[in-house]
Amino acid sequence: MRRHRTIIAVVGLCVLIGSLVVVAPAAVQAETPRRGGVLLAAIAADAPSLDPHQEQTFATIELVAPLYSTLIQIDPLSYPKIIGDAATEWKIAPDGLTYTFKLRQGIRFHDGSTLTSADVKATYDKIVFPPSGVRSIRKNAYSAIASIEAPDPTTVVFLLKFPSASLLGNLASPWNVIFPKKYLDRDPNYFKSNVVGSGPFKFKSYTRGSTFEGERNPDYFVKDRPYLDGYKFFISTETSVRAAALRSGRAWIEFRTMPLAEVEAIRKQLGDKVVVQDTAATGQFGIAMNQTTKPFADIRVRKALTLGLDRYTASRVLYPIASLKDVGGLMRPGTEFATPESELLKLPGFGRDSEKNRAEAKRLLAEAGYPNGFKVVLKNRNVRVPYIDFGVFVVQEWRKIGIEAEHRPLETAAWFADGRDTGSFEVIINGVFNYMDDPDLFLERYTTGDTNNWGRFSDPRIDDLFARQTRALDPAERKRLVNEMEKIVLENAYHIPGLWWARSVVHWAKVKNYVAPPNHYSNQKLQDVWLSED
């Protein structure tokens, strides 16, 4: 009996030691990146064009970001830390008026040519001083830049008109991808339908409305990257189709977000096979009113429309189905530059008593000559989450104050064309989404003539405050100016803010090393992402 016990003890000990020997390397191995495989992803819209300088939608940046490099970037694994990309180091002069960047040597574009400072200068000249006929969406975020110089092939210098608190962050924009100068010289709009980058992946194929594919760039300047052989996006505006793709393994990730109901269902079916990364989001959905048309030139009508939207109920109703969560002003609630809640509650449409708000809205409409309300066409983007859901909620809410809105969803390109480019709308759902909580990025759209000023309004006070806040290096002073500007926009109901978004990024557990930032624009290069075996 004792002999048996000894044998069992020895065997047990051997098994224990053996398993430790086997398991320990396996555990380490599990964290060792594996090479190969094509990342399959689902996306909710097709790109209006492929030029990120001219676009502002995830539909463009998610598809093409892996094909390009930027000067500097937000750390893929540690948002919002700024790290180098094409630039290895940079210096800011003590007076804050000169930014000098040193480029890596030996970076090659996918056509074989070398990336030099001339390409960076041509890229930023296009963004900051766009030639006529070329749109630059974020131009106003670079109003501090006086000129860009390329003294030698590996040095780029930005000379400023005034010190800017936001500039370094704005230079880390994922949208500012570096284009080869020779193509820009030929046609500044060349990259709307062509791709020549220096990123970790090379362009493989694109079928409009269906798929977009990239393949590994063997000459990528970061050693041993990327891990993946390629990536492939499946495009579908239907949430249920993308959810089905995730469930069936036809797609392994949806970078933007999935509504909670879908997340629950996917989790229930796939269990540990999937991972959900919940983050806040630096994006807000709202409504632009075309103030060049009647009746939206009338402040009473605009105020009535913002008062007619019960944001607190919207948050309760829309969070589970459309990920729209937080009530806030023009800067993300809880962040450095946001207006405090106590102040926000005093602004039109932010009071918690919805009945009182509606009564005031009806009074204003009657005073403006619309005692029975009026009919209006509410244009929208045909992307269900969260555009359509938010649009339906707005239509329902406005019925309560006598506004009969005809909801008209449009394809992404038509929505941008009508809303942003031509102003062919009365009211339109739009989103304000940026890769950082920066006032320059979030507030430029309220200035006169800005590309993103969909409402087409102009208020010199706003222009002045925007210009002053961008120069303010003292954070407290900047916050005061930002809040003052926000108050003018909201008190005059120049824009109707809706709700701030939240992200629930669902992906298969085998997709490794992707850390979801609070936006779906940065960390889309996929150079560090790898796929484990099932």
Added chain:
Amino acid sequence: MATNIELAHASASATLAPRRSFAEVAARFVRTKPLGAAGAVIILGMLFLAVFAQILAPYDPYVGDYGLQFARPSAEHWFGTDEFGRDVLSRIMYGARIALFVGFFASFIGCTIGALLGVVSAYWGGRVDLLLERLMDILLAFPQLILALAIASILGPAVQNVVIAISIPVIPRVARVVRAAALSVKENVYVEAVQALGASRRRVILQHIIPNVTAPYIIMLTAQLGAAILAEAALSYLGLGAAEPTPSWGLMLSGSAPSYAEKAPWIALFPGIAISLGVFGFNLFGDSLRDALDPKLRKG
């Protein structure tokens, strides 16, 4: 001489034929075509819901009870509520309006234009017939729904555009059937007689040919109604029909319904049943009407 005798005979039988009341015709239809009668009951039910939706619907189809998202079917909400807390039953009742509006107008426009083209084609013959028939061949080359999809995507999503998109593919189908009937009517002696009496082409077509091709026209109209309702649902399902929050059956089936199929199956189930029932009703009625009006299929 023989012509005169035939005409006189036709006229005599017309005067001697016993005239039946609507009730008698309906009773005979129910007795001989019970399935068709069932179809008629479904159609009348839909019509009743559509006309009196405002009175019958227990809730506003556009305004949701935000505290009752995804409520199960209950005494308060017989068909449950959707993701915005809107009553599914009320939305189905209002949805009958859109289904019938689109179904009726699309079929009526498509069938009427088709019938007119068919008659003109048959009566004129020659180059006009050749040209119109080749045009119909081109339209017939596309499957009905695919053509409607193409037209709807060009026109953009709106109810009136759905009517146009659905009616155009109907035109060649009806034109073919009516042309065949008109060709046969055209050869009748009474047509020759009025032509000989110097009647204008317009008069011959309007007074002598069209009244005699109404049977195939009505049959096609009824048959296309069901197809049009289904096409409206399909176009709305594909995002080319009415836009949310319009209570359209097809739209209720698409939209967010597939996303909540597990959590709240009633959101998709009841509109699905409504579409099936509506199309089934029109098809049953259309088939029976064809049997009743087609002399070759009529018994006794």
